[in-house]
Amino acid sequence: MTQQITLAPSARTEPNPDRGRARRARGSEVRAGRAFVAPAVVLLVVFFFVPVLLCFVLSFTNARLVSPQGPQFVGLDNFTRLFSDPLFWKSLRNTVYFGAVVVPLQSGFALVLALLINARIRGINVYRTVYFVPVVTSIVVVSILWTFMYQPDGLVNHLLQAVSLNTVQGADWLNNPSTAMPAIIAMSIWQAVGFHMVIWLAGLQTIPGDLYEAAELDGAGTWHRFRYVTWPGLRATRSFILVTITIAALSLFAQIKIMTNGGPLDSTSTVVFQAVRAGYGQQQTAYASAISLVFFLIVLAVSLVQRFLTRDKD
Amino acid sequence: MASVTTSRVGVRRAASAPTRRRRDRAFGTFGGYLGRTVLAVFFLFPIVFMFVSSLKPDDQIFADLSSLRAFLPVGHISLDNYRDVFDRVPAWRFLANSIGVSVLTVALGVVVNSLAAFALSRMQWRGRGVVLSGIIATLVVPFETFALPLLWWVNKLPWLVVQNGQLLWTFGWLDTYRVQIIPFIANAFSIYLYYSYFSTIPKELDEAARVDGASWFRIYRSIVMPLSGPATATVAILTFLPAWNQFLWPLMVVQSEDKRPVMVGVQYFFQLNVAWGPMMAYAALITIPVLALFLSFQRAFIGSIASSGVKG
Numbered sequence: 012m013t014q015q016i017t018l019a020p021s022a023r024t025e026p027n028p029d030r031g032r033a034r035r036a037r038g039s040e041v042r043a044g045r046a047f048v049a050p051a052v053v054l055l056v057v058f059f060f061v062p063v064l065l066c067f068v069l070s071f072t073n074a075r076l077v078s079p080q081g082p083q084f085v086g087l088d089n090f091t092r093l094f095s096d097p098l099f100w101k102s103l104r105n106t107v108y109f110g111a112v113v114v115p116l117q118s119g120f121a122l123v124l125a126l127l128i129n130a131r132i133r134g135i136n137v138y139r140t141v142y143f144v145p146v147v148t149s150i151v152v153v154s155i156l157w158t159f160m161y162q163p164d165g166l167v168n169h170l171l172q173a174v175s176l177n178t179v180q181g182a183d184w185l186n187n188p189s190t191a192m193p194a195i196i197a198m199s200i201w202q203a204v205g206f207h208m209v210i211w212l213a214g215l216q217t218i219p220g221d222l223y224e225a226a227e228l229d230g231a232g233t234w235h236r237f238r239y240v241t242w243p244g245l246r247a248t249r250s251f252i253l254v255t256i257t258i259a260a261l262s263l264f265a266q267i268k269i270m271t272n273g274g275p276l277d278s279t280s281t282v283v284f285q286a287v288r289a290g291y292g293q294q295q296t297a298y299a300s301a302i303s304l305v306f307f308l309i310v311l312a313v314s315l316v317q318r319f320l321t322r323d324k325d
Numbered sequence: 326m327a328s329v330t331t332s333r334v335g336v337r338r339a340a341s342a343p344t345r346r347r348r349d350r351a352f353g354t355f356g357g358y359l360g361r362t363v364l365a366v367f368f369l370f371p372i373v374f375m376f377v378s379s380l381k382p383d384d385q386i387f388a389d390l391s392s393l394r395a396f397l398p399v400g401h402i403s404l405d406n407y408r409d410v411f412d413r414v415p416a417w418r419f420l421a422n423s424i425g426v427s428v429l430t431v432a433l434g435v436v437v438n439s440l441a442a443f444a445l446s447r448m449q450w451r452g453r454g455v456v457l458s459g460i461i462a463t464l465v466v467p468f469e470t471f472a473l474p475l476l477w478w479v480n481k482l483p484w485l486v487v488q489n490g491q492l493l494w495t496f497g498w499l500d501t502y503r504v505q506i507i508p509f510i511a512n513a514f515s516i517y518l519y520y521s522y523f524s525t526i527p528k529e530l531d532e533a534a535r536v537d538g539a540s541w542f543r544i545y546r547s548i549v550m551p552l553s554g555p556a557t558a559t560v561a562i563l564t565f566l567p568a569w570n571q572f573l574w575p576l577m578v579v580q581s582e583d584k585r586p587v588m589v590g591v592q593y594f595f596q597l598n599v600a601w602g603p604m605m606a607y608a609a610l611i612t613i614p615v616l617a618l619f620l621s622f623q624r625a626f627i628g629s630i631a632s633s634g635v636k637g
Contacts (some may be wrong), residue, residue: 037449043541044450052456053442054511057482058475059463065474076477078494127361134358140623141365144372147619147626149570152608156375159601166374169390201368206630213631262469265572269591283469290473291577299473307470314465 026187063307070301076294089301099302101277102285109196109281110260113171117200117260118207118252125211126241146205154269157198161185161270185271195266195279203259207252214248215241250321254314261310282306336507372612375635379406379606386601406606413603414593415582416610423586424507424614427568433510434564435557441511442519443545463513469573476577479504504578505586509568515560518632522556523549559629562622569615587611 068088074082092280093099128139145153158168161184168181184194218241226236264283267273273280274287290299373396378386380402389395410416444450445457479498486495498504526549534544550557572588579585588611594604619626 028613040448040541041450044444044453047440047444047448047541047545048456050437051460051511051516054437054507055460055463055513058508058511059466059471060459062471062475062478063466065478066471069474074477076480124364127364129559130357132357138365139627140620142368143623143627144616144619145368146630147566147615148372148612149572149588149615151372151570151572151591152612153607155591155594155604156371159378159605160374164387164390164519166390166395169395172415173391203372207366209627209630210633252377258467262467264469268572268576269595286473287470287573287577290476295475296473300477303470303473307466310467310470311465 066300066303066307069297070304072297074297074300076290076296082297085297089298092298093301093305096234098277098280098285099282102280102282105261105277105279106261106281107190108192109199109263110257112193112196113199114253114256116196117204118256120200121204121207121252122211124204124208125215126237128208129212129215142208143205145202148202150202150265151269152264153198153202153232157194158185158270161194186275189274191271191275191279195270199260199263199266203256207256210252210255211245211248214245218244246321250317253317253321257311257313257317261306261313282309328463345498375605375612376609377608378602380404381406381602383600383602386605406602407610409600409603410607410610414590414607416587416607419584419585419587419590420500420611420614422584423588423611426502426571426586427565429506430509430568431561431564433506433556434512434515435560436505437510438512438515438560439519439553439557440545442516442523443549445516446520446523447528447544447549448541460513460516464517466587472573472577475508479508479578494558499578500580500584502584505571505575505584509564509575512564514633518563519553519556522553526552557624558622559632562629563633565618566615 012301050188069082071080071084071086073085073088096204108260124142128135128142163181163183165182170180171179181188184190209287222240222244226240262283264287267279267281268287271279274283283306286299286302286306289295289302377396377398380398382387382401382403384406385400386395389400393398441460445453445460481496482498483494483496484498484501484503486493530548531544531574534548539547570588571586575586575589576592579589590611592606594607
């Protein structure tokens with residue numbers, strides 16, 4: 012993300028004949044500048060940098076959310092406990108499973124939608140608006156709505172029966188360890204795909220029209236135009252979408268909390284869900300910090316790998 | 326790719342490109358419309374189902390599931406479920422809390438972040454580079470990674486209160502409004518959006534105003550901010566949506582009913598025997614404000630999401 016931000020060259024060395032006045036003016040500029048940035052910096056330090064630092068520090072202690080004593084250093088205890096905790100490995104597996112399915116499906120589906128609404132035809136704005144409606148619907152609302160639809164006698168099973176002419180029998184989606192996660196995946200994609208559709212669309216619209224014109228003159232068909240004009244033109248958008256979908260997928264929490272509470276048989280417990288259960292439910296801040304720290308490292312590693320894979324190859 | 330504005334220009338340019346129009350006319354076929362409409366149904370049917378079910382008694386919701394009546398407001402239609410919601414939970418209170426928290430987060434966020442961006446983009450002072458890279462560094466870390474240490478931390482934070490005419494320190498921010506607002510005011514992405522928008526406003530305007538003796542704050546308030554309406558709209562929308570939809574954080578920090586926002590109120594319906602009609606009514610109720618905002622300002626909504634991709 013840093014590459015777009017260019018630090019403007021300093022204008023501090025401008026020659027100025029009236030030096031005394033200039034220095035006074037510069038002094039007031041420095042003071043005013045720092046004063047303007049101070050509220051944001053203080054808030055970011057208190058509510059971002061300190062908690063991130065605490066995540067590192069507390070994971071080597073025995074801190075509890077509410078405790079008469081201060082936290083004591085316990086070395087690597089939290090991590091030895093974490094790595095021998097089967098629930099952690101299960102949560103990690105579930106999180107990776109969710110991400111591995113959601114990332115390609117959602118980004119691909121979003122690209123298809125973006126190509127569909129990037130057309131200049133009558134009424135296209137209506138389609139764009141409709142595809143986007145789930146995005147402005149809160150994930151909490153979506154989760155309770157789909158919990159209802161996933162009931163054994165719910166809408167999803169009735170629709171499946173109707174569409175398949177009674178050949179498919181529905182499932183008790185959320186109460187079966189093998190269907191709970193796929194059900195949550197389908198719902199999550201339905202809710203969030205419009206968001207990435209809009210981002211793909213913004214990328215598509217930065218591709219100059221004359222490139223398509225040139226390709227068409229060269230006799231390129233629809234597929235070749237996509238392959239040699241659209242796809243290379245989306246390189247920056249692509250890496251952004253990959254990173255954001257992956258991080259959002261790894262942070263999976265609200266759906267789990269509302270729809271399954273981690274069950275059945277921990278088949279939908281995720282890393283963040285486990286961290287919240289430990290740090291809030293059981294008040295074990297230290298253990299939760301250790302989970303968060305591992306989560307942080309995973310997110311960091313994934314985004315570095317993706318940045319490397321989608322790097323500028325020139 | 327550099328800023329919000331270039332993406333807007335991009336939209337216009339693509340729209341007027343003649344080749345694009347010729348190429349896309351091919352899509353405007355019956356099949357094209359049919360495919361797009363099937364997708365529209367796919368995205369809309371759960372929402373329609375929610376609104377329709379919120380108007381029906383439970384037994385009728387289930388009876389209607391096996392036919393298209395599930396999506397039609399027919400049969401015993403009433404607002405009884407909504408009445409039930411207000412009897413069961415303090416829904417007005419939850420709505421007022423969410424509106425208050427979101428509006429304050431947006432308003433304070435606009436001021437704090439635009440001021441910071443103004444200082445970073447238009448003023449010269451030592452330490453600017455360090456502050457800017459520090460702010461950018463916060464962009465890549467998701468909230469979930471430090472939510473639990475933050476929970477521990479806010480439980481220790483001090484606050485000044487006036488009691489019997491005396492100033493007193495209290496400790497612990499849990500179960501307050503401020504814990505739902507203050508941590509989310511400063512936002513690196515909002516600063517970044519303002520930063521790139523401000524750089525499109527000519528600096529000569531500031532210089533002229535300086536010569537006329539205007540203070541820096543005056544330049545910010547009377548020149549730069551009035552010209553930055555689109556950036557403010559984007560920041561407001563991108564702050565409002567997560568503030569309204571907050572779930573994980575208020576779930577952990579708010580215990581008492583009177584400070585609870587709408588999303589956490591959902592828990593009430595799962596604890597009681599699930600009555601789906603009132604549940605759908607509650608879901609509809611907390612969706613309507615955002616949906617209404619979206620439908621009235623959809624261009625701005627979609628534009629702000631699009632610009633969030635520009636940071637790539």
